[in-house]
Amino acid sequence: MNRFLCFLFCVLAVAACKTHQTAESITPADEAFMREAILLSVESVAQGGGPFGAVIVKDGEIFASCSNSVTLDNDPTAHAEINAIRAACRALGTFDLDGCVIYASCEPCPMCLGAIYWAGIDRIYYANTRQDAEAIAFADNFIYEDMDRPMAQRNIPIIQLLRDEAQSAFRAWTEKVDKTEY
Amino acid sequence: MNRFLCFLFCVLAVAACKTHQTAESITPADEAFMREAILLSVESVAQGGGPFGAVIVKDGEIFASCSNSVTLDNDPTAHAEINAIRAACRALGTFDLDGCVIYASCEPCPMCLGAIYWAGIDRIYYANTRQDAEAIAFADNFIYEDMDRPMAQRNIPIIQLLRDEAQSAFRAWTEKVDKTEY
Numbered sequence: 001m002n003r004f005l006c007f008l009f010c011v012l013a014v015a016a017c018k019t020h021q022t023a024e025s026i027t028p029a030d031e032a033f034m035r036e037a038i039l040l041s042v043e044s045v046a047q048g049g050g051p052f053g054a055v056i057v058k059d060g061e062i063f064a065s066c067s068n069s070v071t072l073d074n075d076p077t078a079h080a081e082i083n084a085i086r087a088a089c090r091a092l093g094t095f096d097l098d099g100c101v102i103y104a105s106c107e108p109c110p111m112c113l114g115a116i117y118w119a120g121i122d123r124i125y126y127a128n129t130r131q132d133a134e135a136i137a138f139a140d141n142f143i144y145e146d147m148d149r150p151m152a153q154r155n156i157p158i159i160q161l162l163r164d165e166a167q168s169a170f171r172a173w174t175e176k177v178d179k180t181e182y
Numbered sequence: 183m184n185r186f187l188c189f190l191f192c193v194l195a196v197a198a199c200k201t202h203q204t205a206e207s208i209t210p211a212d213e214a215f216m217r218e219a220i221l222l223s224v225e226s227v228a229q230g231g232g233p234f235g236a237v238i239v240k241d242g243e244i245f246a247s248c249s250n251s252v253t254l255d256n257d258p259t260a261h262a263e264i265n266a267i268r269a270a271c272r273a274l275g276t277f278d279l280d281g282c283v284i285y286a287s288c289e290p291c292p293m294c295l296g297a298i299y300w301a302g303i304d305r306i307y308y309a310n311t312r313q314d315a316e317a318i319a320f321a322d323n324f325i326y327e328d329m330d331r332p333m334a335q336r337n338i339p340i341i342q343l344l345r346d347e348a349q350s351a352f353r354a355w356t357e358k359v360d361k362t363e364y
Binding site: 025026030031034035038041042044045046048050051052053070071073074075076077079082085086089090093094095096097105106107109110111112113114115116117118119120121122123124125126127128129132133135136137139142143146147148156157158159160161162163165166167168169170172173174176179180181182 | 207208212213216217220223224226227228230232233234235252253255256257258259261264267268271272275276277278279287288289291292293294295296297298299300301302303304305306307308309310311314315317318319321324325328329330338339340341342343344345347348349350351352354355356358361362363364
């Protein structure tokens with residue numbers, strides 16, 4: 001009986017740790033910022049955009065609140081996260097969003113996730129998943145899966161040529177002493 | 183001896199097929215468009231941008247010629263390919279670049295590759311590789327590797343919350359009868 005109790009307490013301790021960890025990483029402020037992103041995603045549908053919203057926060061203050069405007073702006077890159085990154089950079093006068101957190105109403109697609117890495121954002125919160133997006137006919141999951149395949153097996157053919165000639169720009173970059181790195 | 187000759191001819195036939203396939207997929211026009219992208223990448227370094235260029239072509243005509251302007255425009259999404267996709271969409275008045283081909287002086291990063299999929303571009307030609315970019319301290323390869331890891335092991339923490347609430351926008355999208363899909 002003692003052994004059973006010991007096992008039971010171990011299981012409860014692990015469960016408590018896990019619960020504590022989750023509670024620690026999600027605050028009421030995080031929920032409030034995510035609700036703002038969700039509100040943007042709902043309003044976007046009514047306004048003719050895609051059902052996605054994103055908010056970028058620094059030091060507890062919102063610097064960008066955007067929704068998806070792909071069809072409204074004739075711009076396939078105008079996802080909520082990309083729009084928000086560009087808006088936050090304009091607001092903060094920098095290409096480096098170090099110290100910022102993004103709240104996206106859906107898991108970022110590969111384009112948006114890549115942009116988040118390039119922007120140097122600290123942390124990502126998301127609500128819907130790529131599978132949820134797939135269920136309403138968005139290509140997020142398809143793109144993740146396709147770009148993970150070897151080039152020869154992808155749906156969009158990708159072919160290399162003239163690498164030797166293209167190296168000239170990389171050499172010029174290496175040799176440039178006054179460049180702005182990013 | 184006959185068996186050896188048979189084996190030899192088989193090897194030569196396969197090699198000929200492979201050579202033919204490669205020659206078929208790269209034309210002098212492809213090389214000319216790629217040289218334009220490479221020229222943009224070299225000029226970009228001199229002008230203070232990153233060492234990357236991209237050209238978008240439809241029916242043999244160039245509709246966008248862009249270089250990387252991340253630091254010049256304070257926009258981490260302003261890679262050559264993203265700039266070119268946005269410019270081609272403006273030029274063609276559409277968010278759908280079906281029928282277009284992109285020539286990029288370097289293998290597209292995950293952000294740009296994702297954008298190419300969303301834009302519906304038919305085919306990608308590239309010159310430098312993600313490993314070449316890594317060798318001059320660009321994060322392309324790092325981002326590819328990191329986004330391939332399970333979420334809990336990634337360098338940028340990514341945390342889910344409020345999925346149930348976020349589903350409201352997806353339901354609204356499904357129920358909307360006059361939506362523009364993409």
